[in-house]
Amino acid sequence: MGLTTIPVPAPPSPTKSFSLLNAGGTSIAGLSTLTISGISNMDDIYILVNSLQSTPTGNALGLRINADTTNKYGFAGMASYYQPAQNDNSGIPSLRNQAPNSISYIEVGGANYFTYTTWTSSIRISGGATSGVKMVQVIGGTNQYRGTAITGMGQYTGTSTISSITLFSLITDNYASGTVYVYGAN
Amino acid sequence: MKITEKEFNIQTGQETITERDATPEEEALFLEAEAARAAAQTE
Numbered sequence: 222m223g224l225t226t227i228p229v230p231a232p233p234s235p236t237k238s239f240s241l242l243n244a245g246g247t248s249i250a251g252l253s254t255l256t257i258s259g260i261s262n263m264d265d266i267y268i269l270v271n272s273l274q275s276t277p278t279g280n281a282l283g284l285r286i287n288a289d290t291t292n293k294y295g296f297a298g299m300a301s302y303y304q305p306a307q308n309d310n311s312g313i314p315s316l317r318n319q320a321p322n323s324i325s326y327i328e329v330g331g332a333n334y335f336t337y338t339t340w341t342s343s344i345r346i347s348g349g350a351t352s353g354v355k356m357v358q359v360i361g362g363t364n365q366y367r368g369t370a371i372t373g374m375g376q377y378t379g380t381s382t383i384s385s386i387t388l389f390s391l392i393t394d395n396y397a398s399g400t401v402y403v404y405g406a407n
Numbered sequence: 408m409k410i411t412e413k414e415f416n417i418q419t420g421q422e423t424i425t426e427r428d429a430t431p432e433e434e435a436l437f438l439e440a441e442a443a444r445a446a447a448q449t450e
Contacts, residue, residue, distance in 0.1 A: 242417045253410040259418035280440070385414075392440045393410050393433040403417070 237265055237406040246400040249273065249388065253395045256288065258385035263405035264350035268386060270330055270342040270361070273399035281331035281391040284344060286355060286377045288387055295321035296328070298359070298373010317373060327375040328391065330361035339364045340399075342371075349383035350407055408434050 242260065249255045249270075260266070273282065285294075301314040330342035342361030349355055355377040362370040388401060408429040415422050429437065 243415060247413075247415050251411055252413050254412035256412070256414040257417060258414055259416040261418070392436045393408075393429055394437055394440070395409075395411050 239265070239267065239404045239406040242403045242405045243401070246271070246402040249396045249399040249401055251395050253393050254387060254389040255401055256385055256387040257401070257403050260349070260384050260386065260403075260405065261382075262350050262407045263383060264348065265406040266346040266349050266383065266386065267404040268342075268344040268346070268388075269402040269404075270340070270344070270388065271400045271402065273331060273340040273342070274397040275331065275338065276394055276397050280394045280396060282329050282340075282342070283326035283389050283391050284329045284357070284359075285326050285387040285389070286346070286383055287379055287381055287385055289377070289379050290325050292322050292325050293378045294324045294327050294357075294375060295319050296324065296357075296359075296373055296375035298371070298375075300328070300371040300373075301369060317371075319375075321376055322378055326389075326391075327357055327359065327377075328371065329359045329388070330371060331391070338369075346377075346383065346386075349405075351382065352380045354378050355383065408437060 242263070243257055247255060247257065270282065296317055296319040298317050299314050300317045329344050330340050340361060340363045342359065345358040347356045357375040357377060359375065360372045386403060390396065410427055410429050410433065412425045412427070413422060
C-alpha cells in the first residue's frame, strides 16, 4: 500500500514586514479621487493621509476597497465636528453607528465647513489577502477647530482580496494638497 | 465644475488621470457644502 502525501500549506510568516508600496507617496493635490491599484497579496495595509487640505469648500474623505460602491461597508466609532453654533472651536463627539453592509464607503477624514483645514488620517486594513471580512481601523484629526476628529473600526465584507484602495472627496471637490502613503505587509 | 481622478498602479508605476464634469447630483452636494461653510463662517 502506497503512502498518500497530504499537502500542508506553508504557515504564515511569524513576523510582518511593512514596506511603502507607492514610493515617495502620491499627491492628492488637484484630485477629487485617488486610487492606488496593483496591490497584491497584502494582508495588512496601512494608509497615511498626510496634511490633507481642502479647497475653500470643506471636503470630507471617503474610502472604498476594490472600487466597490455597493453597501458592503460598516463603521462603529466616534466622530466629532466643529459646531458653528457653539462658537468656541470645540467639537461635539457623537456616536457613529453604521451597521455592517449598510453604507457604500467609510468616511476616514477631512473636515466639512472650513477653509484650508489640515487633516491627517491613519487607516489600517487587516485581512486584505483573504476572502474574509476586511477590518478597517481609522484614526484622524485636524490641526484647527479642536475636537474635530474621527476614530473607530469599520469593516468591508467583499470577498475578493484587496487589489486597490480608493480615497475620494465626499462632495467631489478637488483637494488643494495632501500626500497619501500606502504601506503593505503579507 | 471639473472633477479630477487619478489612478496610480504600484506594479507598473503608471498614472492615469481623468478629468470629467461633475454630475448634477455631485454639483448639488458641492453647493450644499459651500453654503454650509459660508453660513458657519458668518456665525
